[in-house]
Amino acid sequence: MTRRARIAALTLAALAACPLAACSKAEQAAKPPAKVNPHATTLRDGFTDLDGLVRAAKEEGELTLIGVSRDRLNFGALVSRFSEEYGIDVRLAEPDASSGRQIEAAKRVKPDVFDLRLDVAVANAKHFAPYRVAAWDEIPDDLKEPGGAWYAAYGGYISIGYDSRQVHAPASFDDLLRPNAGKAVRVALPGDPRQVAAAFDGVMASALIDGWPKVRHGVEFFTELKKRHRLATPERATVLIDWDHANLTRGATAGAGTSAWKVVVPRDAVLAGYQVQAINKNAPHPAAARLWQEFLFSDTAQNLLLKGYARPVRMEAMEMHGTLDAEAAAKLPKANGEPVILTVPQTDEGRTYLRGHWTAAVG
Template sequence: MLAGIGLLAAVTVGLTGCAGSGGSAPAASGGISEAKAKTATSAADFGGMKGLVASANAEGHLNVITLPPTWANYAKIIAGFKKKYPKIAITSANPNGSSADEVAAAKSLKGQSTAPDVFDIGTAVLNQNLGLFAPYKVSNWADIPADFKDPAGKWYYDYTGLMSIGYDSSKVSTPPTSFADLLGPSYKGKVAIKGDPTQANEAASAVYLAALQSGGSADNIQPGIDFFSKLKKAGNFLSVLPTQATVNSGQTPVVLQWSYNNLAFGAAGGSAGNPNWKTVILPGSALGSYYNQAINVDAPHPAAARLWQEYIYTPEVQNLYLAAGAYPATLAAMQKNKTVNEATLKTVGEPPANFVQLTADQATKAGTLLSAKWRAAIAG
């Protein structure tokens, strides 16, 4: 179990999203021109943070995408941005979408005011679409470890959880202690993952953890694909996208997903959560996968996009990630600078020593194998 995971369920997770209406992106009167904003690589290009804020206020809008309110505290994060910058409305599109959906939206909406300005995107999909991202370095660039960011600033890690098993204790009499348990008859028709592993990083990470737990490795995820093939043949694998509603109704009584999302489905979800929902981190290798922040090279609101990135990497927001059970990218720097919320960190627990994350090359290789093998593995 993740240290303090039972206590973490008491951490409040915001459950109401914030959205604004769409709008066009005018030239940044009161700041630099829109053309210059699109090529700005730091706040210095705006004359400093005051200039960046002025330019973003002139645009008056920000489009984010695939940020569920309960995911890593994004309801509070979005609400905090709106409170801090009230002249900037936010449209939060397709909150339950995948990393692949983010890319598809950027391509199909290119040149339109509704295109996404920023991405929160999985590594495998990011690496396949590097041409979509604009270089930009946030003011506390040095707080992000060197191996957590692109040297040019096209992307940078923001947070990671640990891949976990969530289950409804009122419907699962024997708690899972291993992946092998999930193949048993008591789990028939009960196990779900967060979408298509060839499209969604969270779903792919469930396969990667299955590989680690079944004799595979970050360099060999085939055992994970084989596990899900067995799960399907046993009649235990559900082709249902799990949500709070499917968890509460009992339709998806077991879900493999990030720890912060399983926690949000339980008591931490407040009145909307399932009080019987438990979260398990299996012993052995703990699988994480940092998501990446990036700016759309064709962002319709380029200054607001850059201001969002500055906001995301403040200790305020990095601590909000932590409060949801997600380890922020700047955690080490915050500990050194004494800006981390120590009470929250104590509740969540330090990142595990046996943490495994696929490298960019490993994720690309794994994604290629999934694309070739996944559908055949779960056919029938």
């Protein structure tokens, strides 16, 4: 038998002893694992696919988030689901930290992922590691940094929460100045607007005129409330101007669906605000940080946020795909008017004006 004939015979024998499917699996098993780059800017470039990312994140085994509380927006369920699904321990550092505080504490706390207001994220983009999640194209352009330094995950609209036993249903901010059948209207913000972000946003929402914030108009509105003895502390208020998810939570915790607390988004003054995600440039667990981002923007996590009354950033896309939790979405108040998102210059102008005029006008 010639050498060529012997090789052909051996090849045929090997094929007979090894079915095609089995040989394919054996060859795949023999291949070296794909190279991993936990600092990559996309899933494909760094891990090939989600399975590769999961393996890398599991090897790290830990994840540290800052500014995220289990008691807010259903994050407790969100964190538990992530930890159980991937076997990664999640540490929540300074859960009540403001956006500014998160940046200040980063060197000491060493978080993997930040949860920030838009203006703070824009100002601190140099501290973040760019990463574009798989759902990147479904995030509106005005809610993400083109290179992937930061991008919004969830948000809400400024709303009017009110005790329907004491206050006629308001449709606008101006309705809070009108007669109320002899019953006391006591309006509050959730804190000092010069110090508390949600209170500042409440003033800016009242300042909207034809889609533009005129902060002087907002201060004048609260000045008029004061003149009419309608300003109060949150504890005594029958009306609270706050984010819709915060007002909805107040109603839900008042007692088994029997609460008289109702929530509306003021007509033609729809101020939207979003919390953006950013991976720490010096994240101790870069793969776990990226896995958290992929999870946070998944249908599962976005719907869990929706159950906590947040408005997921992919809400419109999920509705088109038929993956949105319709029952949870129906609990959010409807908005009449085009949502407005403050630009960084508008936010800066508003804060400057309040520092100079709020005390004299409102106290």
